[in-house]
Amino acid sequence: MKERIGEVFVNPRKVKQLVMWPTALAGIVLIGIAIMAILRFQSVDENVGLVVFAYMLGGFALFIATPFSLTEEQFEELKNK
Template sequence: MISEPVKKEEVAEKRIGFTVVLHVFMIVVASAYPEGEFFLWLTIGLVAEALIVFRILLLWKRYKHYTKRYYTLQVYWMLTGAAIYAVIPFVRVTYSTAYFAIMLVGTLLLFLLGYSSRSWLAKVFLNPKKINLLRMLPIVLFVIIMIGLFTMAVLQVKEMHPNVGLSVFLYMLGAFLLFVAGPFSMTEERLEELKNAD
């Protein structure tokens, strides 16, 4: 009697290569811009990346047989890391000035706002009734890019250091990535609830 073949259990691949390459590229750029203290900021960035990779590997160990859950969490950490590294140039521009405390408080508030609005954003991504709001996301990104470019142009005219304008633009892009990342941290059960919510 021939026994039936045993179905092989699906195991998620780690797939952290793209995340690490993207993050390391962003770390190098953030460390080089603005000029000065490259190796200090490179070290800070690489330590942060090591912690992110360690977290992803722990998640893989825990969820390797729950592929969907693992991949959504990996995307969350990829976007969160990208948001952090996009903010670094603005931190570097402001950390020796009086604006640093304001920037720090503003960034913490953005993190809290991004976390608290993740359910709403998940509805926008998943709920067919919210399709009109989903169409607004590219518009929001376009507006952020336009505001960033306008800010850069204004700061150039005011003869401020050219690093300030690009740093503000990257900061805004990082904030956008942070908001987009939020829904990927939620459980499948919660996402299913939001998918069918009014």
């Protein structure tokens, strides 16, 4: 799985997939803000929305971080594919 994610970052033919990453991050931010706003007016603790938003950002960060565990040789191999 990490090779497929890493290939998006190093292979110039995967530019369309690379454009999806900032779009996904923007979607997560907008959904997180909406969740925080909705949960502010509910009868729950005021920080629940912030926790959900941080959880979503953490999941995105873990997904982004997986290709950085590849070695230099594996990155060179992905560039040549």
